[in-house]
Amino acid sequence: MSWLLPSTIAVPLLGAGLTVLVGRRLLIQRLITAGGVGFVLVAAVIMLVEADAGPPVVAQVGGWPAPAGITLIADRFSAIVLTVSSAMLVAVLGYAVAQLGRDALDWWFHTKYLVLTAGVAMSLLTGDLFNLFVGFEVMLIASYVLLTVKTGPTQIRATMTYVVVNLVASSLFLVVIAFTYGATGTVNLADLALRLQEVDPTVRDGLGLLMLVVFGIKAALFPLFMWLPDSYPTAPTAVTAIFAGLLTKVGVFVIIRTQTLLFAQDGPSTLLLFVAGATMTVGVLGAIAQNDVKRILSFHIVSQIGYMIMGLGFLSVAGLAAAILYISHHIVVKTGLFLVGGLVEAEHGTGALDRTGGLLHRRPVIAALFLPLAFSLAGIPPFSGFVAKLALVQEGVGLGRGIIVAVSLAVGLLTLFSMTKIWSAAFWGEPTESAGRARPGMIGATAAVVTLSLGVALFAQPLAEFSARAAADLLDPTLYITSVLGET
Amino acid sequence: MSVVGLAVAALLFGIGTYLILQRLLSRVIIGLGLVSHGANLLIILSGGAAGDPPVLAEGVDPARVADPLPQAMVLTAIVITFGVTAFLLALALRSWLLTGSDAVEDDLEDRRIAQERPTVEQPTVDNDMHEEVTAP
Numbered sequence: 001m002s003w004l005l006p007s008t009i010a011v012p013l014l015g016a017g018l019t020v021l022v023g024r025r026l027l028i029q030r031l032i033t034a035g036g037v038g039f040v041l042v043a044a045v046i047m048l049v050e051a052d053a054g055p056p057v058v059a060q061v062g063g064w065p066a067p068a069g070i071t072l073i074a075d076r077f078s079a080i081v082l083t084v085s086s087a088m089l090v091a092v093l094g095y096a097v098a099q100l101g102r103d104a105l106d107w108w109f110h111t112k113y114l115v116l117t118a119g120v121a122m123s124l125l126t127g128d129l130f131n132l133f134v135g136f137e138v139m140l141i142a143s144y145v146l147l148t149v150k151t152g153p154t155q156i157r158a159t160m161t162y163v164v165v166n167l168v169a170s171s172l173f174l175v176v177i178a179f180t181y182g183a184t185g186t187v188n189l190a191d192l193a194l195r196l197q198e199v200d201p202t203v204r205d206g207l208g209l210l211m212l213v214v215f216g217i218k219a220a221l222f223p224l225f226m227w228l229p230d231s232y233p234t235a236p237t238a239v240t241a242i243f244a245g246l247l248t249k250v251g252v253f254v255i256i257r258t259q260t261l262l263f264a265q266d267g268p269s270t271l272l273l274f275v276a277g278a279t280m281t282v283g284v285l286g287a288i289a290q291n292d293v294k295r296i297l298s299f300h301i302v303s304q305i306g307y308m309i310m311g312l313g314f315l316s317v318a319g320l321a322a323a324i325l326y327i328s329h330h331i332v333v334k335t336g337l338f339l340v341g342g343l344v345e346a347e348h349g350t351g352a353l354d355r356t357g358g359l360l361h362r363r364p365v366i367a368a369l370f371l372p373l374a375f376s377l378a379g380i381p382p383f384s385g386f387v388a389k390l391a392l393v394q395e396g397v398g399l400g401r402g403i404i405v406a407v408s409l410a411v412g413l414l415t416l417f418s419m420t421k422i423w424s425a426a427f428w429g430e431p432t433e434s435a436g437r438a439r440p441g442m443i444g445a446t447a448a449v450v451t452l453s454l455g456v457a458l459f460a461q462p463l464a465e466f467s468a469r470a471a472a473d474l475l476d477p478t479l480y481i482t483s484v485l486g487e488t
Numbered sequence: 489m490s491v492v493g494l495a496v497a498a499l500l501f502g503i504g505t506y507l508i509l510q511r512l513l514s515r516v517i518i519g520l521g522l523v524s525h526g527a528n529l530l531i532i533l534s535g536g537a538a539g540d541p542p543v544l545a546e547g548v549d550p551a552r553v554a555d556p557l558p559q560a561m562v563l564t565a566i567v568i569t570f571g572v573t574a575f576l577l578a579l580a581l582r583s584w585l586l587t588g589s590d591a592v593e594d595d596l597e598d599r600r601i602a603q604e605r606p607t608v609e610q611p612t613v614d615n616d617m618h619e620e621v622t623a624p
Contacts, residue, residue: 130561137568144575148582156583160513160592163576167520168508170572174527174565181558182534 001050002059004043005072008082008121012036016114024105030097033110037093037117041086048079052466056473056483058127066484067188071127075480076470077324081253082124084328088245088335089117091449095339096238098441099346107149116142116242123250127484129180129187132254133173136218140166143247146239147231155234162231169217176210183207190484193261193477208263212255219251221309222279225302229286232301233294233351237342240294244301245335249327252308256323259312260474272313273404280306280411287418293341293351293426296418297334300377303411304330307392310404314395320471322391325464329376329384329456336373336449340366343442344426349435353422358431365443367427369450374423376453378416384456387464493533500526513580513590517573524569528562535559 015036022028047057056075060066074082093113100109119139126132144166147159181187183203184195196204213224220228228248232240259272283303290296308330311323343366345351347359360367376383379390389412396405456463473479500522507519535558540548542556580590 130564134564134568137572141568141572141575144572148579151582151586153583153586156579156586157592159579160583163572163579164508164516164520167572167576168523170568171520171523171527174524175530177561178527178530178534178558181531181561187557187561 001046002057004047005057005059005074005125006061008040008043008047008125009072009118011039012114012118012121016111016118019111019114020108026102026105029105029110033093033114034090036114037086037089040117040121041083041090044079044083044086047074048076048083050074051076051079052469055479058483065486066127067186067191070131071188071190071484072125073127073480073484074125075483076466076473077257078124078253080324080328080466080470081249081331082121084331085120085124085246085249086117087452088331088449089113089120089242091445091452092238092242092245092335092339094448095241095342095442095445096236098439098445099236099238099342109146109149112142112146112149113242116146120246120250124253127189129177129189129192133170133177136173136250137170139247139250140170143243146243147235149236149239158231158234161227165217165227169214172210172217173214176207176214179210180207188484189257189261190477190481193481194485196262204263208259211258211263215251215255215258216275217251218248219255219305220248220279220302221255221275221305222282222302225279225283225305228302229290229295229298232298233292237294237338237345240298241335241338241342244297244338245331248301248305249308249331252305252327255309256312256320256474260315260320261477261480264475264477265315268314268316268319268399268401270313272309272315273401276306276310276313277404277407278306279303279309281407284411284414284418288414288421291353293344293353293356293422294338295351296422297337297341300337300415300418301334303415304334304377306411307389307408310396310408311392313404314399314401315475316395316399317468317471317475318391318395318398320474321464321467322388322395324467324470325391326388328463328467329388329453332449332453332456333373333376333385336369336446336453337377339442339446339449340370340373343369343438343446346436346438346442347434348426348432353425356426356432357429358427360427362431362434363438366438369443369446370423370427372450372454374416374419376457378419379412380416382457384453384460387457387460391464490533493529497526497529497533500529511591513576513583513592516592517576517580520576521569521573524565528565528569531558531562531565 015032018032019029050057051074056073059072061070061072116139119135119142122135123132123139126135144163147162148155183199184192186192186195217224232243280303283299287296287299290299308323308326311319311326341351347363348356372383376385379385393405504519504523507515510516535555539552539554542553583590
């Protein structure tokens with residue numbers, strides 16, 4: 001069903017246009033948005049099943065055959081990331097409806113949300129380097145505008161950093177596209193994979209490094225992460241949660257895609273493993289130093305990205321499988337944690353940990369939602385993070401990479417420590433004056449995300465097997481290339 | 489690739505980078521514009537030498553036409569940069585309306601840490617922040 005591929009991008013974009021056309025009618029806007037995001041979820045699940053059963057789902061846009069036209073492709077890797085992402089988009093939409101209420105109209109929230117959905121889908125499904133740039137831009141422009149929905153001086157400042165950093169990265173992306181096109185004469189990823197083999201290795205390494213820098217900025221890798229903890233916490237919770245769950249992970253997705261498809265090498269990459277270790281360590285140390293729920297969680301995004309890159313750095317089937325498993329688990333858990341952070345804020349009117357407390361007695365349900373997510377993030381069995389971390393550590397030990405394994409375990413402990421900090425400051429202690437109440441819809445949406453994260457842990461075995469199949473596809477891209485270019 | 493084209497691209501990147509490192513958002517925006525012009529120029533250059541119009545018609549020698557793909561890509565890139573620049577300008581205006589300046593302020597956290605350690609001499613604010621900015 002290759003028609004699903006372009007419609008996954010077109011339907012949310014059309015929906016975005018419709019939300020503007022219907023004007024200030026809250027219910028209709030909500031229905032359109034739910035329909036658009038729901039369609040992406042259903043399409044993603046269908047493509048996931050189809051890509052797992054047979055070859056990747058491929059569509060040549062406009063009927064122009066690759067490599068002349070634009071290729072859209074859903075293989076196992078992109079289908080699983082899209083499925084998990086769109087599930088989060090649906091859940092966070094529920095949260096946003098409850099949190100924003102009528103404010104959503106003033107902010108044109110639904111329009112931007114649908115554009116963001118289309119951008120994420122395009123970035124994940126495209127098989128074309130330039131189209132990837134366009135997908136990133138669609139996603140980022142939606143995110144710029146979502147960050148400024150509440151325009152106080154703090155938001156303006158945060159958005160300035162965010163936009164300027166991302167624009168610089170986009171310009172570098174254009175530069176790397178120009179160099180790649182100059183060296184190979186194509187921007188189709190499958191065609192590039194073949195033609196880059198014939199390019200001078202020095203040029204090839206240069207292109208690979210430049211792409212790592214470009215996507216490293218988007219994915220918030222060490223040392224290019226400084227924009228993230230600065231800008232994310234200032235937006236409303238629903239917005240921050242979806243940014244935290246999706247945007248950086250799209251960056252990681254593209255790093256894994258390009259480094260395996262275009263610049264594959266034999267054996268573990270010490271550079272990637274070093275970057276992974278540094279990202280984890282700096283991220284978690286930053287988190288420990290913070291005193292605000294959302295800022296702590298933002299630094300944890302950086303720290304967790306390190307684990308995914310660690311899986312990529314091993315460049316083995318087991319390592320990549322662990323990375324894919326980690327991404328799937330992390331998108332759910334991180335989104336969920338930010339939603340809980342939003343609940344804590346809604347109850348106290350602030351996320352500053354020295355002014356919160358006693359939530360365990362006042363609202364035990366929020367505590368019950370926080371615990372499994374926090375344990376999962378730190379990698380405590382039997383929660384979902386444990387499965388992914390175990391796979392990473394096993395592969396690291398198997399390959400004899402002791403240092404990165406030790407670092408990852410230590411960072412896991414520190415993660416638990418900073419989660420304890422949130423727990424003891426927000427949930428234990430004397431109940432503070434109630435500043436408000438989290439609305440039932442917000443709690444319901446958070447509960448749905450927590451259930452999904454428990455589901456990831458429960459179905460860890462089939463998920464791990466699926467990830468292994470997806471990883472094998474990544475390391476042997478013959479199937480990917482022949483599905484796009486045809487048998488030659 | 490032509491050497492002149494490359495030199496111009498390098499110049500644009502150089503000036504653009506200098507401007508991006510400034511404090512005022514209006515300068516940063518001009519810098520970003522220059523950098524993206526440089527990137528667009530690079531894409532055009534990557535298409536190779538100029539040639540005949542790339543139209544499929546009788547009497548056109550396919551070996552002599554210009555490469556149309558980089559031009560299509562540059563058009564897309566220009567439109568995107570245009571949109572984002574407009575957004576940034578709106579942001580700069582908003583910042584000017586709210587705070588009377590479009591300078592990017594220090595991070596809140598950084599300022600707090602700076603206040604907690606009064607022994608460390610605080611860096612004086614860059615002069616060009618005030619030169620041309622007049623409060624509303």
